[in-house]
Amino acid sequence: MMKKEIFAIALLIGIFAITLLNVHKIDTLKNELIELLSKSEECVQSGDWDGATEFAEKAMDHWNNANPYTHIFIRHQEIDGMTECFFNLLQEIYKEDSAGVQAAFPKVAMRIENIAHMEHLTIGTVF
Template sequence: MRYVTPLVVFLLVFIFFLDFASIKYLDSTSQKIDSLLSKVEDHIKSGDWEKAKDWVEKAESEWKKIDRKWALLVEHREIDEIEINMEKLKSFVESKNRDQSMAQLKTVKMLLKYVPENEKPTFENIF
């Protein structure tokens, strides 16, 4: 019985640490992809479609490196949404459709920001 309290405290601290580490990871990786997508946005605005396409491919490549890790931490539906919208973005950039590309880019960026925010233990997320 005397080992139960330290065990419970250890488990709570461990769970808190894992939660903190996973949120930190989600934040840092989403910011990394967001910075790549900002370069896409700059090139779309300037009309440099080849560079925009290159940066979309870099962002997609970076996403493929982290999506399996995200799958351990978040719902698969959210990951699927990001992947679907990344493909749409790639398609709109390839077709040089400025309006659709910008709209899709904003959607992907919003999803990448939403997921880490949604995973944080806030009062709204808990209840």
């Protein structure tokens, strides 16, 4: 009888630990992406479109490389939405459209912030 209870407690603790690890992992991914996007934005502001393209493409590659993980833990709708934001951003950078890029960067950043925020334990997210 005792073994079952120990198993149940271990299972609950294990599940909770995995969920907290997931929060940490998503946060790390978010921070890495935002860092790359910030560098890309700085390049745009200084007129370095090649640099902006490089950093934006690095960010997109980093996001795509995280796919095996994100597809297990995040709703696919959110992942697709995020990928679409990246494509829109790259499109504006390739066109060297400053106005378009100015709108696209916050959109991508906000999207990744929302994805990370949805995994956090807050009153708002739980209820």
